[in-house]
Amino acid sequence: MTRQIVLxxxxxxxxxxxxxxxxxxxxxxxxxxxRTGNNKHYYLNPERESHEDALKVHGISNEFLLDKPKFAAVAPELIEYLRDAEIIIHNAAFDVGFLNKELELAGHPPLQHFVACVTDTLAMAKELFPGKRNSLDALCDRLGVDNSSRTLHGALLDAELLAEVYIHLTRGQDALLILDEVQEGSGTGGARIDLRGFALPVLRASAQEIAAHEEILAQIDKASGGKTVWRALQSS
Structure with missing residues (x-):
């Protein structure tokens, strides 16, 4: 199973x-x-000042960053941490563009050279919720993820929120993971799963839907010359 890094x-x-x-x-x-708790967080000296509009977004002052390491200093550790993982990013083109430029300046190959793949949650959200706002804040609101502590953008906080959003977006994979766990740890017999804990909704057909269904069955029965199997079963 591939490690996933939300970045x-x-x-x-x-x-x-x-x-x-x-x-x-x-x-x-x-x-x-x-979430495993094996997270990474870096503040970096960019060797230049932030634009005024960017400061309003993240609130990280130029003075605060003066004594922080440069990207080249943390690049080897970051590369090893990300190696062979699926990287999950919201609006991936933006972050990947910046990471690849930093890697290039530090003399390293681009991100795609050492990670398994990059998954863009913005693209996922647009497919699931077409025509709706799909910013991180909008998805938190829609999916019930608590983002009340997000007054300013921060890379680690946003990655933590995005991890929760991603888990909600892919919740349908839970059943597949249960099956994987059974197959991996089962040998021949497999572990038993108590299905009584799963509450599945029962959606009953309305009278109008039942009537429409019966009409279609009658048309099929007529077209087959009265040879449909279910009519014989009903009369037996």
């Missing part, structure tokens, strides 16, 4: 190609879609 960054501005740099990286590890 977020904060930057001095919006353009990696224009010289903006990463000032914060937050990573939250998931295994079997559960």
């Amino acid at each position: 977020d960054t904060e930057t001095t501005g919006l353009s990696a190609e224009g010289g903006d740099r990463i000032i914060e990286i937050g990573c939250v590890e998931l295994f079997a879609r559960k």
Whole structure:
């Protein structure tokens, strides 16, 4: 099973190609879609000041970052942490663009060279909720994830929130994971699962739906010359 790393960054501005740099990286590890606590968090000296608009978003002052390590100093540790993992990012193109620029400046290959894949939760959300707002805050509200502590953007906090959002977005995978666990630990017989803990809703057909169904069955019966199996079973 592939490790998953939920990742977020904060930057001095919006353009990696224009010289903006990463000032914060937050990573939250998931295994079997559960948080492991093996997280990473870096503040970085970008060697330049943040744009005024960026400061309003993340609130990380230029003075605070002066004594922090440069990206090149933490790059080897970060690469090993991310190696072979699925990287989960909201609006992945933005963060991957910045990470690849930082990796390039530090003399390393791009992110895709050493990770398993990159999953964009913004693309997932747009597919699940077309036409709706799919920002991280909007998804937290829609999926019942508590984001009350998010007054400013912060890479580690946002990665923690995104991890919860991702788990909610992919909740349908739970059944597959249960099956995987049974198959992996079962040998021949497998572990028994108590299905009484699963509450499945029963949606009964309305009278109108039953009538429409009967009409279709009658049409099929007529088209087959009265040879349909269910009519014979009903009369037996």
